[in-house]
Amino acid sequence: MTMSPFTRVLLGLCCLLVALWLVAPTLVVVPMSFNENKSLAFPPKGFTLDWYANFFSNPEWSSSLFNSLKVASLVAVAATVLGTLAAFGLDRMKSASAGWLRMILLTPMIVPGVVLGIGIYAVYLDTHLVGTLFGFVVAHTMLAIPFVLIAVSASLEVFDKRLELAAASLGAGRWTTFRTVTMPLIAPGILSGFLFAFVTSFDEIIVSLFITSPYLKTLPVQIYSSITRDADPTVAAVGTILFLATTLLIGLGLVLFGRERRT
Amino acid sequence: MSGSDASTPARSDANPDRGSPRSGGSAGRAALFREGWLLVLPALVVLCAVMAYPLASIAVRSISQPEWGLQNYAWFFGTPVNLTVLQRTFTISAWVTVVCVLCAYPYAYVMTVVGPTLRVVLILCVMVPFWVSGVVRTLSWVLLLQDSGAINSALRGLGLPPVRLIRTQTGVVIGMAQVLLPFMILPMYSVMKGIDLRLVQAARSLGARPSRAFFSVYLPLSLPGVYAGAIIVFILALGFYITPALLGGPRSTMLSTLVQTQVLSLLQWGRGGAMGVVLLVATLVLLALAAPLMRQRHKKTGAR
Amino acid sequence: MATAVPTLGRGAAIGIRSVSKHYGGFAALSDVSLHIEPGEFMTFLGPSGSGKTTTLNLIAGFTDISGGHLDVGGKSVVGVPAHKRNIGVVFQHYALFPHMTVGGNVAYPLSLRRVPAAERTERVKRALEMVKMTDFAHRYPSELSGGQQQRVALARAIVFDPPLLLMDEPLGALDKKLREWLQLEIKRIHRELGTTFVYVTHDQEEALVLSDRIAVFNGGRVEQIGTGRQLYDEPATLFVGRFIGDSTVLRGAARSDGTGTALTIAGETVVTDKRLSGGGVPVMLIRPEKLRLQRRSATGAGDGLNRLAGRISEVIYLGSGSKYEVELADGSTAIVRSPLGDESFAIGDPVDLLFSPADAKLLADDRSADTTLT
Numbered sequence: 001m002t003m004s005p006f007t008r009v010l011l012g013l014c015c016l017l018v019a020l021w022l023v024a025p026t027l028v029v030v031p032m033s034f035n036e037n038k039s040l041a042f043p044p045k046g047f048t049l050d051w052y053a054n055f056f057s058n059p060e061w062s063s064s065l066f067n068s069l070k071v072a073s074l075v076a077v078a079a080t081v082l083g084t085l086a087a088f089g090l091d092r093m094k095s096a097s098a099g100w101l102r103m104i105l106l107t108p109m110i111v112p113g114v115v116l117g118i119g120i121y122a123v124y125l126d127t128h129l130v131g132t133l134f135g136f137v138v139a140h141t142m143l144a145i146p147f148v149l150i151a152v153s154a155s156l157e158v159f160d161k162r163l164e165l166a167a168a169s170l171g172a173g174r175w176t177t178f179r180t181v182t183m184p185l186i187a188p189g190i191l192s193g194f195l196f197a198f199v200t201s202f203d204e205i206i207v208s209l210f211i212t213s214p215y216l217k218t219l220p221v222q223i224y225s226s227i228t229r230d231a232d233p234t235v236a237a238v239g240t241i242l243f244l245a246t247t248l249l250i251g252l253g254l255v256l257f258g259r260e261r262r263t
Numbered sequence: 264m265s266g267s268d269a270s271t272p273a274r275s276d277a278n279p280d281r282g283s284p285r286s287g288g289s290a291g292r293a294a295l296f297r298e299g300w301l302l303v304l305p306a307l308v309v310l311c312a313v314m315a316y317p318l319a320s321i322a323v324r325s326i327s328q329p330e331w332g333l334q335n336y337a338w339f340f341g342t343p344v345n346l347t348v349l350q351r352t353f354t355i356s357a358w359v360t361v362v363c364v365l366c367a368y369p370y371a372y373v374m375t376v377v378g379p380t381l382r383v384v385l386i387l388c389v390m391v392p393f394w395v396s397g398v399v400r401t402l403s404w405v406l407l408l409q410d411s412g413a414i415n416s417a418l419r420g421l422g423l424p425p426v427r428l429i430r431t432q433t434g435v436v437i438g439m440a441q442v443l444l445p446f447m448i449l450p451m452y453s454v455m456k457g458i459d460l461r462l463v464q465a466a467r468s469l470g471a472r473p474s475r476a477f478f479s480v481y482l483p484l485s486l487p488g489v490y491a492g493a494i495i496v497f498i499l500a501l502g503f504y505i506t507p508a509l510l511g512g513p514r515s516t517m518l519s520t521l522v523q524t525q526v527l528s529l530l531q532w533g534r535g536g537a538m539g540v541v542l543l544v545a546t547l548v549l550l551a552l553a554a555p556l557m558r559q560r561h562k563k564t565g566a567r
Numbered sequence: 568m569a570t571a572v573p574t575l576g577r578g579a580a581i582g583i584r585s586v587s588k589h590y591g592g593f594a595a596l597s598d599v600s601l602h603i604e605p606g607e608f609m610t611f612l613g614p615s616g617s618g619k620t621t622t623l624n625l626i627a628g629f630t631d632i633s634g635g636h637l638d639v640g641g642k643s644v645v646g647v648p649a650h651k652r653n654i655g656v657v658f659q660h661y662a663l664f665p666h667m668t669v670g671g672n673v674a675y676p677l678s679l680r681r682v683p684a685a686e687r688t689e690r691v692k693r694a695l696e697m698v699k700m701t702d703f704a705h706r707y708p709s710e711l712s713g714g715q716q717q718r719v720a721l722a723r724a725i726v727f728d729p730p731l732l733l734m735d736e737p738l739g740a741l742d743k744k745l746r747e748w749l750q751l752e753i754k755r756i757h758r759e760l761g762t763t764f765v766y767v768t769h770d771q772e773e774a775l776v777l778s779d780r781i782a783v784f785n786g787g788r789v790e791q792i793g794t795g796r797q798l799y800d801e802p803a804t805l806f807v808g809r810f811i812g813d814s815t816v817l818r819g820a821a822r823s824d825g826t827g828t829a830l831t832i833a834g835e836t837v838v839t840d841k842r843l844s845g846g847g848v849p850v851m852l853i854r855p856e857k858l859r860l861q862r863r864s865a866t867g868a869g870d871g872l873n874r875l876a877g878r879i880s881e882v883i884y885l886g887s888g889s890k891y892e893v894e895l896a897d898g899s900t901a902i903v904r905s906p907l908g909d910e911s912f913a914i915g916d917p918v919d920l921l922f923s924p925a926d927a928k929l930l931a932d933d934r935s936a937d938t939t940l941t
Contacts, residue, residue: 004473014369019388021366021441025403026395028413032406041411082306089302092295101303108314112502112546114519115539118526119317122324142313145306162662165629168649169656169733170676170723177650180675184666203396206504210527220398227402227509236406239399246394250387 029239040231051237061234064222068202071133071218075140075201080194082141083148090149091156102153106146113206121210131213139211140201147200148193155189318543325536335537345521349541352518355435355507356500362440363447363496364489371451371488375458389445397442401509404438405429408510430512438510439503446499447492454488490556498546518542578606578763579640579730581626586635588621595621596787599635603765605730608757610766610774612810613784619767622784623733626765628652640730655724655732655762659739661716663708669695669719670704676727694726695719697756714745721753725760734766738773750776771811775799783807786935799854805930808852813890815858815901817851817875818932828929833896837873839927847931855904857926860891862910863917873927875920877901879912893920 036046055061086105090098108116120139121130129135159182167177205220212221219238226235325335339345374385392400407413408428415425428434458481466476504519511517518538525535581603588596596618603609611619624630625637628649637645644652663672673694677687695701698718708716717737724732734753738746754777757764768774774781775795783790783798783806791803795811802808809816819832827840828849843849863876880900881892891912893901901920912918 007473011369011373014366015373015385018366018370018444019385022388022392022444025407025441026392026400028403028406029399040406040409042406042409042413042416082309085302086306089299089304091299092302093299095296098299101307105303105306105310108310110498110502110546110550111314111318112504112519112539112542114502114504114522115321115543116314116317118522118532118535118539119321120313121526122320122532123313123317138309139313142309145309149306160662162658162660163664165627165649166656166658166662166664167675168629169627169652169654171650171653171679171727172675173648173650176679181664185664199394203398205398220396223396223398223402224505227398227405235399235402239396239402242396242399247391250390250394 026243029236029243032233032236033240035233035236038231038233040233040236051232051234052241054234055237055241058234060217061222061238064217064219067216068219071136071140072198072202074133074137075144076194076198078137078141079144079148079197079200080190083145083193083197084152084190086145087149087152087156090153102149105149108143109146117207117210120207124211130211131216133216135211136208136216136218139207140204141197143204143207144197144200147196148190151193151196152186152189155186159185321536321539323536324532325540326533328533328536335533336541338534339537339541345538348516348518348521351432351515352501352542355432355439355515355517356497356503358432358436359439359443359500360493360497362436363444364493366440367444367447367451367492368485368489371448371455372485374448374452375455389448392441393445398505400442401438401506404434404441404506405509408434408438429510430515432511432515435507435511435515435517438506439500442506443496443499446495450491450495451485451488454491455485458484487556490553494550494553494556498549501546501549502542577728577730578604578761580605580638581731581763581765582636582638582641583622583626584636584638586622586625586637587633588618588625588630589633594787596625599787599789601782601789601792603763606761606763608754608764608766608777608779610768610778610781611784612768612771612774612781614769614810617784618787619769619782619784620735621787623735623765623767626731627654627656627733653727653729655727655729657717657720657724657732657734657737659736661708661713661720663716663720663723665708667707668704669700669706669708669711672708672719673704673723673726676723680727690726694722697725697759698722698752713741714749717741717749718752721756725756725762729762731763731765732760734764736768737766739768746773747776753777775811781811783810785810802852802928802930805850805852805933806935808928808930813855813902813904815853815855815903816899817853817895817901817927818899819897821849823849827924832875835875835896837875837922837924837927839924839929841927841929843929843931845931847933849929850932851927852930853901853922853927855890855902857922858901858903859921860893860903860905860910860912861919861921862912863919872921872923875901877918877920879914879916879918882912882914893918895920 031044032040032042033051034047034049035044035051036048037044055065090102090105093101124130124135129138163181163185164177167181172180203220204218205224208218208221209224212218217225223235223238226232326333328335370385374382377385405412409415410425410427410429412429414428418425428437462484463476463480466480467473471479502519503517504523507515507517508520508523511520519542522535522538522542525531525538529535581601583599583601586596586599587594599618599622611622613619621630625632626639626644628644628647628651632645636643639652639654663669664675667675670691673691674687677690682690691704692701695704698721700715700718700722703711703715703719708719711719720737737753738749741749750773753764753766766774766777778795780792780794781798782792785806791798791807793801798807798811802811805816808814817830817832817837819830819837822829822831823842827838828842829836829838830849830851837851839851875895877893877895879891880894883890883892885904888904888906888909889911891903891905893903895901903920
C-alpha cells in the first residue's frame with residue numbers, strides 16, 4: 001500500500017512507542033535489583049548483590065523456586081499428554097459435537113481466575129488437597145490443557161492426512177505410521193504445547209494464591225506476598241533472574257531453530 | 264469439467280474423494296467417533312474435576328449459604344457499593360479494550376508491511392512480555408507508577424509536579440492494557456497478514472484517495488481481527504485480579520478483588536459465590552453474544 | 568534394464584465384481600464390474616465425482632467396499648488393511664514425506680520390509696535411476712519442482728516391486744509440456760516393469776496416450792471398457808462418445824424402419840443404416856473427420872450422402888488442418904475437421920454439411936451427458 005511520508009513516519013513512531021511500552025517496563029526491575037537501600041523507591045542508590053544472595057540463600061525463596069519448577073515440570077508432562085490426546089480425538093471426530101467439545105476444553109482460558117480460584121479452594125478444602133503437590137499439579141494441568149490443545153491442533157490442521165495414506169500404501173501399519181510420519185511432523189506443535197504448559201504453570205498466580213499453604217508455596221505466590229508484605233528488593237532480583245532466564249531460553253531456541261532451518 | 268476428483272468439493276460431506284477416505288462409511292465413521300471420544304475423555308475428566316465441579320459447587324453455595332434462597336443475589340444487587348464495583352469493572356475493561364485497540368492496530372499493521380528481520384523484532388517485542396512472569400510485570404508497574412517511582416522521579420527531576428498514578432483507575436488501565444496488549448496484537452496480525460494488499464491498490468486504481476481506500480477496503484477486511492482481539496481482551500480484563508489488586512486502591516477495586524475479600528477475609532462463601540456467578544455469567548453471556556462477530560470472515564476470492 | 572527382468576510379467580490381475588460403495592445415503596459406486604489383466608495399463612477415465620478415484624481407493628484399501636467382490640492377484644482383499652496389500656500408490660499431490668530426503672522417502676517402504684541396508688541402498692539407487700533422479704537423493708522434497716517430486720513419488724511406489732501400481736491423477740498439477748514428457752516416461756517404466764498399472768485421470772487425451780484399455784466412469788458406474796480406438800469408433804453410450812474426442816450430436820424427430828433410421832432436423836432429413844436396439848430416443852453422433860463441408864450453392868457428389876444446411880460460426884487453425892464450428896438450422900453446433908489443402912471457409916459462410924449414412928453412430932439420447940461434460 002502506498003503511503004505518504006507523513007503517514008509513514010507517524011506509523012513508525014506509533015509502532016516504536018508501543019514496542020517501548022511493551023518491553024521497557026519489564027526492564028525497570030533490573031536497576032532496582034542492585035539497590036543498596038532496603039526499599040523499592042526510585043532512583044536506586046549504590047550497588048549490591050545482596051538481594052541475589054538472599055534469593056539463593058533464603059530457604060523461603062529457594063524452596064518456592066524449587067516448588068515451581070517441580071509443579072511446572074509435572075504439569076507440562078501431564079498437560080502435553082492429555083492435550084495431545086484430546087487434539088487427536090477432536091481431529092478424528094470432525095463433526096458438530098467436536099466443535100462443542102473443543103469449546104468446552106478451551107473454557108479454562110476465559111473463566112475468571114478468581115471464580116475458578118474460590119471454586120477449587122472450596123473443593124480442595126473438602127478433599128484436603130490445599131497445599132499439596134497433587135492439588136497444584138491437577139489445577140494447573142486443567143489451566144494448561146487449552147494451550148497444548150491449541151498448539152497441537154494447529155499443527156494437525158496443516159498436517160497432510162494423505163501422508164498417512166501414503167505410508168499405509170507403502171506398508172506401514174497404524175502405529176508405524178504414527179511413529180515415523182505423523183509424530184515427527186507434528187513434533188513442533190507438541191513441543192510448543194509443552195513449553196506453553198510449563199510457562200502457564202510456572203507463571204500461574206491466582207488459583208495458586210487460593211490453594212497455597214505455608215508448606216507449599218510457588219514462586220509467583222512468594223513474589224506476590226513479598227510485594228504486598230514489605231518492600232523487599234529481592235523481588236527485583238527474582239524478576240531480573242526470571243527475565244534473563246526466559247530471554248536466554250528464547251534466544252537459544254531462536255538460534256537452534258534458525259540453524260535447523262538453514263541446513 | 265473443472266479440476267480433478269480430489270480437489271472439487273462436489274458433495275461436501277458425502278464426497279468420497281475428499282478428506283480421509285478412511286473416515287468413509289457410516290460404520291467406520293461411528294468407530295472413529297468413539298475412538299475420538301476415548302482420546303478426549305482424559306482431558307475432559309480433569310476439566311470436570313477441577314473446573315466444572317468447583318464452579319458448580321460455588322453456584323450451589325451461592326444459593327445455599329448461609330441458608331437456601333436467593334438472599335445472596337438480593338444482597339449483591341441491593342448494595343450500592345457492589346453495583347458501583349460491577350459498573351467500574353465494566354468501565355475499566357472497556358477503557359482497557361479501547362486503549363488496546365488503538366495501540367495494537369497500527370502496530371499490527373506495521374508488522375505486516377515491514378521486512379522479515381524487523382518483523383521478527385516486532386514479534387519478539389510482543390512475545391517478551393508474554394514470557395515474562397505476570398507477577399513480575401505487575402511489580403514493574405508498581406515500581407514505575409508509585410509515588411516514589413520512576414515516572415514521578417523523572418517528573419520531579421524536570422521540575423514538574425508529581426502525578427498520582429498508583430491506586431488510581433488510570434494506573435490500573437495503563438498496567439492492564441500493557442499486560443493484555445499481546446492478546447490484541449496477535450489476532451489482529453493474523454487477520455491483517457491475510458489481507459490481499461492488491462485490493463487496496465485496486466481501490467486506488469478505481470479512483471479512491473488513500474484514506475478512502477483504507478476506510479472502504481482495508482478497515483472492513485481487518486475488522487474480524489479487531490473483534491476477536493477486543494473480545495478476548497475485554498473478557499480477560501473482566502476477570503483481572505493481580506494487576507488491579509497491586510496497582511489499584513479502594514477507588515479502583517474490581518469485582519475479582521471483592522470476591523476474594525468475601526471468601527478469604529470475611530468467610531462469606533455464599534456472597535462471594537454469588538459474585539463469582541455474576542462475573543462468570545457476565546463473561547459467558549458476552550462471549551456468546553460476540554462469538555458470531557469473531558467467526559465472521561470475509562471469504563477470499565480467487566486463488567490463494 | 569536389470570530391474571525389469573525379475574519383475575516382468577509379475578503384474579497382478581484385478582477382479583472387481585458388482586462392487587458398490589455408499590457414503591450414508593449417497594451411492595458413490597453402484598454395481599461396478601471390471602477385470603484387469605496382469606501387466607495391463609488400465610485407465611479409469613471420467614469427470615469429477617464419477618467414482619474413478621473411489622474405485623482406486625477401494626483397490627488400495629483406503630476405503631472398505633459396501634458390497635461385492637474385490638480380488639487382487641487372484642485373492643480376495645476384502646477386509647485386508649492397506650498396509651498389507653503390497654500395492655504401490657502414486658498420489659495426486661505426490662504425498663512425499665517432507666521430513667525425509669528423497670533417498671529417505673524411497674528407502675521407507677524397504678526399511679518397513681526389513682530389507683538389509685546394503686540391498687536397500689542398491690534398490691533405492693536403481694529406482695531413482697529408473698526415474699532419472701539419482702542426483703537428488705540427498706535433497707528434501709521442498710527443494711524439488713513438481714515434476715521432480717512426482718518422479719520421486721513414482722520411484723517410492725515401485726521400489727518394493729509391487730505387482731500393482733495405482734496412480735491418482737499423478738500429472739494433474741503439472742503444465743502441459745511436462746505432462747506430455749512424463750506420460751512417455753510412465754509408459755516406458757510400465758514397459759520395463761511389466762507391472763499392472765491402474766491410472767486415474769479426467770483427461771481423455773492422457774488416457775488415449777497411455778492406456779492399453781480405458782474404463783469410462785460416469786455417475787458411479789462404468790459406461791464402457793475398451794481400447795482407445797474402440798471407445799472412439801464404437802462408443803456404447805452418448806456419454807462415452809462425447810467424452811472421448813470431439814463429436815457432433817444431431818437430435819430430431821426419429822423414424823425407424825427395416826433398413827435404418829431417419830432423423831428430421833429443422834425440415835431436413837438425414838438417414839443412417841443403423842437401428843437403435845433397446846429403448847430410448849435415438850440421436851446421431853458423428854466424428855469431426857467424417858464430416859465434409861461444401862459451399863451452399865455448389866452441387867457435387869452428394870449422391871447417397873446426408874446433407875444439412877448451416878453457417879460457419881468459428882474457424883480454428885490447427886496447423887495440420889482446420890477445425891470449423893458450424894451452426895445448424897436448429898441452433899445446434901457441428902464440429903468439422905478438414906485436412907490441409909481442402910477448400911477454406913470464413914465465419915459467416917453458408918455451407919452444406921455432408922456425411923455418409925454409414926459414418927453416423929446411432930445412440931440413445933442422454934441429456935445428462937450434456938450437463939456433466941460442460
